[in-house]
Amino acid sequence: MxxxxxxxxxxxxxxxxxxxxxxxxxxxxxxxxRVNKNDQLDAAANAATGNEIRDLLADMGVVIPNSDAAIKPVLLEDAEHPISHRGRLLLDNLRSQWLEKEAHMKRYDQILKEYSKGNEECQKLMEIPGLAS
Known part of the structure; x- marks a missing residue:
């Protein structure tokens, strides 16, 4: 250590x-x-993509709450919002990237949970207060 x-x-x-x-x-x-890959960097990258989506929407006149749940609904198909066709394509691409990163993080979390269930050393580590979540 x-x-x-x-x-x-x-x-x-x-x-x-x-x-x-x-x-x-x-x-x-x-x-x-290893500075190029970890959970914190993945989460930060996904947050940056989410912020980019919010910023672009705001530039296009659509303001959404600052939460992950606000990105998930399909805003792009709503003709009520003043978003150009090109803007919808860009936002759809960013939203797809965001959803893909979310799915990857959930999948890796699940893999880690499954591995730790069968690993005695992981179980010992999980007993430390504040370490397991």
């Missing part, structure tokens, strides 16, 4: 659960950090 100010608390929790903990200085951890 990377040594930092609060890691000793976590290390003690892991030791209580039977894990062997080794603390490493941050400069030794840096080469192993």
């Amino acid at each position: 990377e040594a930092c100010i609060d890691i000793h608390v976590w290390a003690r929790q892991f030791v209580k659960m039977g894990h062997q903990v080794k603390l490493l200085a941050p400069q030794y951890i840096k080469p192993f950090v």
